[in-house]
Amino acid sequence: MRDSNGKPTVVVTGMGIITSLGAGKEDNWARLAAGTSGIRRINRFPNASLKTTIAGTVDFVPVEPFCSTELGERMAILAVEEAIAQSGIGTKGDFPGPLFLAVAPVELEWPHRETLAAASGDTDKIGYDSMLRASASGRFHAIHERCLLASVAEHLAARFGTKGSPISVSTACASGASAIQLGVEAIRRGEADAALCAGTDGSVNPECLIRFSLLSALSTANDPPQEAAKPFSKNRDGFVMAEGAAALVLENYAAAKARGVRILGVLSGCGEMADSFHRTRSSPDGKAIIGCIRNAISDAGLVPDDIDYINPHGTGTPENDKMEYIGVSAVFGERAKSIPVSSNKSMIGHTLSAAGAVEAVFTLLTLQNQRVPPTINYRIPDPAIPLDVVPNTARDAKVRHALSNSFGFGGQNVSLVISGEPQ
Amino acid sequence: MADALREVWITGIGIVSSLGEGGDAHWQSLNEHCVNVDAKRFAPYLVHPMVSLDLDGQIPKKGDQRQMEPWQRIGTYAAGLALADAGLKGNAELLARTDMIVAAGGGERDVAVDGTILTGKPKSNDPGAFLNERLMSDLRPTLFLAQLSNLLAGNISIVHGVTGSSRTFMGEEASGVDAVRIAHARITAGQSEIALVGGSHNGEREDLLLLHDSGGYMLRPPFKAVWERANSPGMVLASVGAFLILEERSHAERRSANPKARLVEVKSQRSSRPPGAITHTLSRMWTDVAPHRRAAIISGATGTEPATSEERAWLKTLADLPARATGTSIGHGMEPQFVMNVAIATLVLGREKLFSPLDSSGVEQPYEGPLHQVAVTSVGHWRGEGMGLIEATR
Numbered sequence: 001m002r003d004s005n006g007k008p009t010v011v012v013t014g015m016g017i018i019t020s021l022g023a024g025k026e027d028n029w030a031r032l033a034a035g036t037s038g039i040r041r042i043n044r045f046p047n048a049s050l051k052t053t054i055a056g057t058v059d060f061v062p063v064e065p066f067c068s069t070e071l072g073e074r075m076a077i078l079a080v081e082e083a084i085a086q087s088g089i090g091t092k093g094d095f096p097g098p099l100f101l102a103v104a105p106v107e108l109e110w111p112h113r114e115t116l117a118a119a120s121g122d123t124d125k126i127g128y129d130s131m132l133r134a135s136a137s138g139r140f141h142a143i144h145e146r147c148l149l150a151s152v153a154e155h156l157a158a159r160f161g162t163k164g165s166p167i168s169v170s171t172a173c174a175s176g177a178s179a180i181q182l183g184v185e186a187i188r189r190g191e192a193d194a195a196l197c198a199g200t201d202g203s204v205n206p207e208c209l210i211r212f213s214l215l216s217a218l219s220t221a222n223d224p225p226q227e228a229a230k231p232f233s234k235n236r237d238g239f240v241m242a243e244g245a246a247a248l249v250l251e252n253y254a255a256a257k258a259r260g261v262r263i264l265g266v267l268s269g270c271g272e273m274a275d276s277f278h279r280t281r282s283s284p285d286g287k288a289i290i291g292c293i294r295n296a297i298s299d300a301g302l303v304p305d306d307i308d309y310i311n312p313h314g315t316g317t318p319e320n321d322k323m324e325y326i327g328v329s330a331v332f333g334e335r336a337k338s339i340p341v342s343s344n345k346s347m348i349g350h351t352l353s354a355a356g357a358v359e360a361v362f363t364l365l366t367l368q369n370q371r372v373p374p375t376i377n378y379r380i381p382d383p384a385i386p387l388d389v390v391p392n393t394a395r396d397a398k399v400r401h402a403l404s405n406s407f408g409f410g411g412q413n414v415s416l417v418i419s420g421e422p423q
Numbered sequence: 424m425a426d427a428l429r430e431v432w433i434t435g436i437g438i439v440s441s442l443g444e445g446g447d448a449h450w451q452s453l454n455e456h457c458v459n460v461d462a463k464r465f466a467p468y469l470v471h472p473m474v475s476l477d478l479d480g481q482i483p484k485k486g487d488q489r490q491m492e493p494w495q496r497i498g499t500y501a502a503g504l505a506l507a508d509a510g511l512k513g514n515a516e517l518l519a520r521t522d523m524i525v526a527a528g529g530g531e532r533d534v535a536v537d538g539t540i541l542t543g544k545p546k547s548n549d550p551g552a553f554l555n556e557r558l559m560s561d562l563r564p565t566l567f568l569a570q571l572s573n574l575l576a577g578n579i580s581i582v583h584g585v586t587g588s589s590r591t592f593m594g595e596e597a598s599g600v601d602a603v604r605i606a607h608a609r610i611t612a613g614q615s616e617i618a619l620v621g622g623s624h625n626g627e628r629e630d631l632l633l634l635h636d637s638g639g640y641m642l643r644p645p646f647k648a649v650w651e652r653a654n655s656p657g658m659v660l661a662s663v664g665a666f667l668i669l670e671e672r673s674h675a676e677r678r679s680a681n682p683k684a685r686l687v688e689v690k691s692q693r694s695s696r697p698p699g700a701i702t703h704t705l706s707r708m709w710t711d712v713a714p715h716r717r718a719a720i721i722s723g724a725t726g727t728e729p730a731t732s733e734e735r736a737w738l739k740t741l742a743d744l745p746a747r748a749t750g751t752s753i754g755h756g757m758e759p760q761f762v763m764n765v766a767i768a769t770l771v772l773g774r775e776k777l778f779s780p781l782d783s784s785g786v787e788q789p790y791e792g793p794l795h796q797v798a799v800t801s802v803g804h805w806r807g808e809g810m811g812l813i814e815a816t817r
Contacts, residue, residue, distance in 0.1 A: 046551030050559070105529045105572040105593060108634060110540075110554065116633070117541040127538035128629035132468075135636040144638025145805070149528060150594030151574070154806050158695055165691035167601050168593040170527075170573045178590055182605070189612040206554055207562075214564040274523070274589035276580040279490065279568050288586065306706060409568065410577025412589060 001253045001422060003268065004301025007188040009422065014087025014249030016079035017361045018254075019348045020056035020242055025080060029365045031347075033394045037226035038348050039240050045206050052218040054225040055204045056242025056349030063202075065111045071202030072103060073152045075245035077345050080160055080198055084396035088261055089194055090161070091201040097192040099162035100182040101153040102175030102199035104353045108147050109205060116140065162196055172408025173313070175199060176246065176356025177326045177416055181270040183250045193255035199357030200245035209241060215280065217317060219269070230377035231314040231343035232389045234320050242349025246357035248364075253422070265304045265364045266419040268401070269300025275411030282323040288413050290328030293403065296415035297331075302401060304332050307339065307417070309397065311363045311373055311404040314343025315350050324405065325385040340397055342390035346376045356406035359414060363404045367420045372397045429611045432675050432682040432816065435509025435668030436766040437501040437621070440753045441471035441661060445504065450770050453778040458752050460646050460659060461627075468641055471754030473625070473662035476500055481507075482582050492569035493576050493662075498623030498759075501664030502579045505619060509574030510680055511666035512583070517678075520587040522615045523576055524606050526598040526622035526758040527591050530570030532630040536561045575623060585619055596723065597691060597807025598622070599761040604689035604809070606669050617710045618672045622759035631660060637764050640727050640804050649726035649750040650735060650784040656728040658804055661754025665763035682816040684769040685794075688712045691809040701802055703731035706740065708810040714796050718812075719777050720746040721764045723801040725755045730802045735786055745790035751781050761801040761809060768797035768813040775815075 001009045010160045017024065020038025021031040031038070038056045044066055046051045061078070063071045090096045113131065119139070120130035134140070145151055153166035172179040178201030183195030212218050219238035221228040229240045256263055273295060275288035282289060297304055303367055312324050329336040344362050351358045366372055378391040438445065442452035461472050478496055482488050482501030488496060506512045511521065547553035573591040580586055592598040592605075602620050609615035625631075635641055635658070642657030645716050669686060692706045694700040706757035720738065724731045730737045738746050749764055756763055771777055775794060780787030794815075801809035 046549070046555065049552055049555055103593070105570075107529045107532075107570075108630070113537065113541060113800070114544070116637070118545075123545070124542075125538070126541040128534050128633060131633050132629065132636060135633055138639050140637040141639060144634060144640070147637075148595055148632055148805060150597060150803075150806055154693065157693055165597050165601050165604075165693050165809070166594075167605070168598070170571075170591045170593055171589065172571065172573050182590075185609065185612075185614055189610065190610055206551075207558055210555065210558045210562065210566040214559070215567060216560060272588045272590075274576070274580045274586040276584050276586050279574065279577055279581065383442060404460075408573070409571065410573045410589070411580045411586070412573060412577075 009253035010184045010187045010250050010267045011253045011256050012248050012267060013231045013261050014083035015250050015264060015361045015364060016082030016247040017358060018058060018075050018078050019244035019354065019358060020058055021315045023078060023346055025365060032362060033371060035376045035392060036347060037376060039225045039228055041225055043229035051220045052209060052213055053222045054228055054240060056240060057204050058243040067111065068153060068202045068205050069146060071108050072200040073155055075202060076152065076156055076198055076200035079245040079247040081251050083247040089249055094161040095196055097155050097162065097194035097196060098164045098186055099153060099166040100179040100195060100197045101156060101166060102179040102353045102357060103152050103168050104201050104203050105170060106147055106149045112143050112147065166217055171412040171414060172410050173352055173354055174406035174408040174412040174414040175353040175416050176358060176407040177414035180248060180267065180360055180416060181359060181414060182281065184267045184270050187250060187252050193252040195250045197250055199354035201352040201354040202243045203240055203352055204243055212241060227377050228314050229346045231316040231346050231375055232381045232382060232385050232387060233378055234382040236316045236318060236321060238317050240349035242351045244351040244354050244358050246354060248360060263421045265367050266422055268419045269296045269414045269417030271295025272301055273413050275413060280409050281319060286323055286326040286330060289323060290330045292413035293327055293331045296417050297351055300417035302417065306401050307394065307403050309366060309402040310339055310341040310397045311359050311402060312341050312343055313405045313407045315346050316345060321385060325387060337386050338388055340372045340390045341387045342373055342375045353396045356414065359404050360418060363402045363418050367399050367402060370396060370399060431607050431610045431639040431686040432601060432670050432672050433667055433684045433686055433769050434670045434675050434680040434770060436504045437504025437508060437666045438763055438766045439473065439476060439497060439501050439664040441474060442753055443474055452585045453752060456781050462644060465632060467643055469644060469646055469659045470626050471661035472627055473497060474521050487582050490545045490565060491578055494530055494623050494625040495569060495575050497625060497662060497664040498575045499578045499582050501623060502619060502621060502666045503583055503633060505666035505668050506583055515584060515696025518584040521585050522587045522618040523579065523585050523589045524602040524618060524620050525576040525591045526602040527572040527575050527593060528624065528758050529572055529806050531628055533566060534629055554776050560793060595756045595757055596760060596801050596803035597809065598672045599758045600691045600801045600809030603762060603765060603811060604691050607686055607689050610669060612669050613763060617670045619666060620669055623664040624662060624758055626660030626662045642726060648782045649724045649731060649748045650786040651727040653732055656726060658725040658727050658755040661756045663753065663759050663763050665759040665766055667762060667765060684772045684813045687812040687814050689811040693807060701730060701808060702737045704808045705734060705737040712798060712810055712812040714798050714812055717794060718796040718798050719771060719794050720744060721768045721797055721799045722746050722748040723764050724748040724750050726750055727804040734802050739784060745777055745788055747778065747787055749814060761799065764799045765811055767814060768799050772799055772813065772815045
């Protein structure tokens, strides 16, 4: 089977997910469909003096001492194991295709710096010269390996036996969708019959939280934590940082059929367009968002009328939700008011580099269950955003084709069209 | 499958390093055996510092310059040179459909803030609160955006208007190889017509010296050519900006763009590097890219071990093919090093001759003969092997 451009149709045969709601598809879907929030008080580090003290942390994957990159890697392993097990592809440690990983940029974290500073023996004035004296001892090779940008993908590639050079992609908060797009393109090019696409992010540490806080991007509605994330509401005041990972096994439809494996859905279209307006804001006319959504729908060989559900970026920042509405209403016209548009982030928070992959899995589960998860905490509608956000309670719906949007700092826009199993 | 009729041309290059700005300056420096290495600033570590750039020439707004840290300025500047070289600068219609793949690391730390925190935190009664307070008051809000890996691409979109698509690959040396590989594959498969590909690296950073010294990968003085470092291995970090315009042949012909060279093939691999694995991988990739007889090799050897010795062992199997490692003259630019070396390969093909050796170990031999193809290698200091093949279009 080929798509409308004569290229191989790309299907999903395995999915894995971990979020603050739990590990695995079953628990995650049950809680998501029930409108459960995974947002909680941060107890990982002191935060009493901070403006934001809540996040969607994944505390049930222990990492001691805490290291964001380490948590990201462990969550990714769990998600990939679940996806490969469902797909039944390859053999243990031998995945027959490339790896595309969405991962947060890596650098030394404070515990690494403090280890090196302590090893220097300096107490009076500690600087990089102190740490460089310690690093020269040759005792800290593990810090080098952990803090290379390639490390998480390299470890996953070695563990799961993916083929070729693993690619670590960053398009900020659209990274997860970019990883999937890279996999779709590789299969369409005929380079591989399968691709492993994953996204992971364990960024809830003091510096990351403070960096987002300094940009005024985060909700400060700390009490109660579960009600802080309120996408599309008039009183929305920012996103809630969160952790998670998701993995998808993508396959050429013909190869999946030949294996006799269950097809979970179709990655029918990918679209992207960069925005040149500003580092953190979209062009006021929504040009790049509109172009991105249209590119994805057109790549799927569909028209806007074919889309039955939208899984929006829906962060809950005043800016994002306003701009996303402008984009959606421009593409869908009058129908924008009646298509269900529900934000997973109202429950799981914003899983940043993982979000595009996490939300692709939730979109596939939406298609599979023919049930649309809600946007929770929707109590004060924003009259400027007249969308059907599926307020507070899930509902059954006929969904054949869904759109999943991901936008990020740096003018990043990626949209995916995900469809049910081909008839 | 790749359409054999769709050729990928290199129609623009933009390069900056310690050797200068642009193709002519690099060619001249390479032929004059220039090596600009600073042994004092970060002693005992060595670095190849960026030449002084007239930033206004490519980043006209001071406000944009202020929003960036040096690594982003270097990259945005080099991207501008490449766009200008290909005749794309200011062509809004073309830029709006130009795809972009950037190979990026992370941005500079504020080393003063880090030092203050590391000095004060152990003495504080409440170390956790101390860290929070210092970060809240001392971090510049915009520093985050100057550090984010994908914000080099973001700045290129803003300053130069490249908006067809924007993807950033991370992962040290391999990210540069894969950026070129994926852009090439997308063009040959009809998924893209024209792409800006490259990256930048600011090697003049204590935070990066610290990272790589922790792994034991930094060269200690005295400075030597990369092939001469086997007894005291290590790399010398370099500041490098390198971008290419890759373009489908008929697309280039329709707008009368001149090819600098043809990008024939790009391969990349990973292995956990048991002994001999790098040599084996390079041999396999060499077979895959299938050069003709008269090829030269521009090597991305870093001077670290075992990578450099294994690459040298592979080179020996090629008998009489001439090789040159830019790691000696330019230094090691990490993410954009492969892109830089592809650009150097296009200079070699354009001048129809190879620059003279800069090595007394015997790996680099004089060569005066004709050249039609150049293979470019990349063996990452820790992981990642890659190879590209570039040939003359004449």
